[in-house]
Every structure is written in C-alpha cells, then in structure tokens.
Amino acid sequence: MYSVKFHKEVEKDLEKLDATSRILFTKTLGKILQSPELGKDLRNTGGIDLSGYKKMYFDGKKKRIVYKVKEKEVIVYIISVGKREKMDVYKEAFKRK
Structure with a gap:
C-alpha cells in the first residue's frame, strides 16, 4: 500500500468541506492508497497543464x-481537494505543483 503526503494547502481545502464530504474524502483516499491507478489521468486543458497527475x-x-x-517513493501526493466548479480545484492544483 502507498503512503500519503499532502501539499501544505490541502488542509485549508479540507476545512472547506462539510462533515459528510470529509468522511467521503477519507474513504476515497483509502481507495487511492490501495490502488492509485484507479484515478483518471489529467492532461493539459485550457492552459491548465496537469499532465502526470490524476483525479x-x-x-x-x-x-x-x-x-x-x-512510484519510486511509493507515495501518493495530494495536491488539491475541492469542487470542479469553474475549474477551481484544477486551477489550485496547477498553482501548487
């Protein structure tokens, strides 16, 4: 199983989630750590290049x-968590990478 590392701003992302969403986040994170390949590959869309990242x-x-x-470090690096609305989660990820 992979271990997890969070970008320093992810804590703020998580604070914006309601209690139910935090529980769902935790469950989904568990799935990612078991099988990180399950995420969908991201690419360069609208000038937001997240090639090499997954969602x-x-x-x-x-x-x-x-x-x-x-892979070499057996780590999943969480860079952003949030709503897709107005591409916000992707814009934040792009700024943080």
Whole structure:
C-alpha cells in the first residue's frame, strides 16, 4: 500500500468541506492508497497543464482529489481537494505543483 503526503494547502481545502464530504474524502483516499491507478489521468486543458497527475471523484462527482503517484517513493501526493466548479480545484492544483 502507498503512503500519503499532502501539499501544505490541502488542509485549508479540507476545512472547506462539510462533515459528510470529509468522511467521503477519507474513504476515497483509502481507495487511492490501495490502488492509485484507479484515478483518471489529467492532461493539459485550457492552459491548465496537469499532465502526470490524476483525479478521483468523491461525493458523487461533485468533488475531486487531484494527486500524483510517486512510484519510486511509493507515495501518493495530494495536491488539491475541492469542487470542479469553474475549474477551481484544477486551477489550485496547477498553482501548487
């Protein structure tokens, strides 16, 4: 199983989630750590280049976890968590990478 590392701003992302969404995030994170390849590959869309990163939905398809798999270190690096609305979660991920 992979271990997890969080970008320093992810804590703020998680604080914005309600209690139910936090529970769903935790469950989805567990799935990612077991099988990180399950996430959908991201690419360069609209000038937001997240090639090499993946996304996983939670809370239906309302929210996303954006992450990178670091195979050599056996780490999943969570870079952004939030709503897709206005591409916000992806814009934040792009700024943080």
